Amino acid sequence: MTIRRSLFVVLAVAAAALAVGGLSGLAPFGHYPGPYGDIINAVGTHQQHVTNMVTAVTFDYRGFDTLGEEYMLFTAVTGVALLLRDARGTAANARPKRIRGRPRLGRSEAVMTAGRWFAPVTMVYGVYVVLHAQLTPGGGFQGGVVIASALLFFYLGEGYRQWRETVRAPVLDPVEAAGTGLYAAAGFAGLLSGHAFLENVLPLGTTGKLVSGGLIIVLNLAVAVAVAAGFALLFVEFLQETRQFKGERT
Amino acid sequence: MTLFPYLVALWLFLIGLYGIVTSRNYIHLIGCLSVVQSSTYVLLLAIGYRAGAGAPIFYSHPPGTPAVDPVVQALVLTDIVVGAAVTALLLTLAIQVERHRGTIDPEALRPLQD
Numbered sequence: 001m002t003i004r005r006s007l008f009v010v011l012a013v014a015a016a017a018l019a020v021g022g023l024s025g026l027a028p029f030g031h032y033p034g035p036y037g038d039i040i041n042a043v044g045t046h047q048q049h050v051t052n053m054v055t056a057v058t059f060d061y062r063g064f065d066t067l068g069e070e071y072m073l074f075t076a077v078t079g080v081a082l083l084l085r086d087a088r089g090t091a092a093n094a095r096p097k098r099i100r101g102r103p104r105l106g107r108s109e110a111v112m113t114a115g116r117w118f119a120p121v122t123m124v125y126g127v128y129v130v131l132h133a134q135l136t137p138g139g140g141f142q143g144g145v146v147i148a149s150a151l152l153f154f155y156l157g158e159g160y161r162q163w164r165e166t167v168r169a170p171v172l173d174p175v176e177a178a179g180t181g182l183y184a185a186a187g188f189a190g191l192l193s194g195h196a197f198l199e200n201v202l203p204l205g206t207t208g209k210l211v212s213g214g215l216i217i218v219l220n221l222a223v224a225v226a227v228a229a230g231f232a233l234l235f236v237e238f239l240q241e242t243r244q245f246k247g248e249r250t
Numbered sequence: 251m252t253l254f255p256y257l258v259a260l261w262l263f264l265i266g267l268y269g270i271v272t273s274r275n276y277i278h279l280i281g282c283l284s285v286v287q288s289s290t291y292v293l294l295l296a297i298g299y300r301a302g303a304g305a306p307i308f309y310s311h312p313p314g315t316p317a318v319d320p321v322v323q324a325l326v327l328t329d330i331v332v333g334a335a336v337t338a339l340l341l342t343l344a345i346q347v348e349r350h351r352g353t354i355d356p357e358a359l360r361p362l363q364d
Contacts, residue, residue, distance in 0.1 A: 008271045012264050019260050020253075028252030030301030037298060037319030041306055044320075045313045053306035053320035054327065062324060069328040076335040083342045135309050141331040208309065227331060234338045241345060 049204035050134040050213040058139060059219040063198040066219070067183055070226060074180045077230040081173075084237040092164035094243035107159060115157025123150035130224040134213040140220040144227025151232050160239065169236050172229045179226030186218045255296035262289035276344040276354040280337060287333050291326045298322035 027033040044056040058066050098104060130143030155163040190199035202214035211217065262285055269282030298319030304311060306320035348354050 004271060008268060012267065016260060016264060019263075020257075023256040023260065024253060026256065026297060029255050029296055030252070030299055032298055032300040032303075032319050034319075037306070037317075037321050040320055041308075041317045042313065045308050051307055051309040053308070053317070054323045057320050057324035058328060062321070066328060069332050072332045073335045076332070076339045079339045080335075080342045083339075083346055137305065137307060139327070141327055145331060145334075230335060234335065237342075238338070 045207060048200060048213055048216060049207045050216060051208060052134055052136060052138075054137070055133045055139050055213070055216060055220065058141075059133075059213075059216040059223075060198075060200055063187075063219060066223070067187065067198070070180055070183050070223060073227065073230055074176070077176060077233055080234055080237050081169075084241065090240055090243075092161055094240075096160070097242055097244050107156075111156055112159075113157075115153045115155070117157075119150050119153035119157055122153055123147060126150055126228070130220065131210065133220045134216055135208065135210070140223030140225075141227055144224045145231055147224070147228040148231035148235065152235055155235070155239070160243075163239075164236070167232055167236060169233060172233045172236065176226055176229035176233060179222050179224070179229060182222035183219055183226070186215060186222060189215065255292065255299075259289045259293035259296065262286070262292060274355050274357060276347060276356065277341070279356065280340045280344065283340070284333070284337060287329075291330070294322040294326050 040053055040057060040061060044053045044061075045051060048056045048060055050056050096104060126143045126146030126149070128143075129138035129146055130140055133139035133143070151163075151167050154166070158166075187198040190196055190201050193201050195201050198215075198219075200213075200215045202218070204214045205212035266282045266285030266287075266289065269285065270279055273279035273282060298321070300316060300318050303316035303318050306317040306323065308315065308317075311317075344354050347359070351359060353359065
């Protein structure tokens with residue numbers, strides 16, 4: 001056993017003892033003590049005209065917190081683009097890298113067919129999840145990732161070159177930024193009309209209808225656009241790493 | 251067994267930490283970090299759980315139906331998505347380390363070498 005491991009075991013046992021002490025002070029599992037969640041469950045539908053309380057928390061009661069999350073996502077995606085974006089293998093027709101001892105096989109027809117079927121179905125499902133955020137489980141974060149996954153199915157169905165010519169980084173860059181910017185800009189709607197930043201000042205609509213929740217719809221769409229474009233950008237940047245560098249011979 | 255889900259969270263945290271401490275590969279290390287991260291999800295969702303209660307969604311149930319805490323769910327859901335993007339950033343750093351130093355073994359990297 002190395003020194004490092006023995007040191008870990010000693011510290012882990014100490015940390016575990018502390019944690020168990022702290023955890024045993026929590027309410028027993030299954031007996032949520034409240035009160036925040038209970039208050040929101042009680043007044044959320046009435047105040048925000050939405051039926052999904054998680055959405056009400058994400059985009060209204062903790063809307064400012066979500067603004068921070070949104071910018072963390074934006075910063076992470078920007079960091080990936082900055083670190084991976086150079087002249088290497090960025091052309092849509094760049095050849096795949098070769099790894100010694102690993103044969104390069106063509107795509108199988110089963111994968112192609114599955115990709116072509118799954119891509120549109122997943123895309124529609126993603127849009128559905130985004131649009132029904134205020135009613136049923138879902139929202140911009142989840143739906144945005146589902147939409148980006150649909151683009152990966154499209155890659156499996158159509159192959160790298162077709163995919164790169166359709167899912168274009170120069171288009172995704174401003175879309176990602178616009179989604180992130182829209183979230184912050186929507187917050188000023190409250191300030192301009194004499195309310196607090198990110199306050200829900202739009203007409204709330206009828207509870208249970210698709211168009212309800214006021215500003216929540218706008219914020220939800222902004223997040224969906226930013227998340228979908230952000231993850232699509234991540235896929236573009238990482239898949240570019242599978243291509244040969246410009247002028248590289250292998 | 252009222253402590254059991256909390257202990258699962260603690261176990262995930264410690265086993266992920268063990269992986270980080272003993273890791274010889276940055277990709278593996280980032281995977282371990284995700285395990286540590288998921289321990290916070292288990293802990294948060296366990297705190298917000300109420301036995302026999304439904305989801306905090308009042309579409310087909312009227313408000314007032316017993317429901318679990320929506321606040322921790324909102325925290326976990328945003329963090330899963332943002333965490334995935336941050337993991338992508340860490341993997342990018344691993345790619346850059348491999349590109350510049352030819353290895354992703356933390357032990358093989360001597361910080362003051364250059």
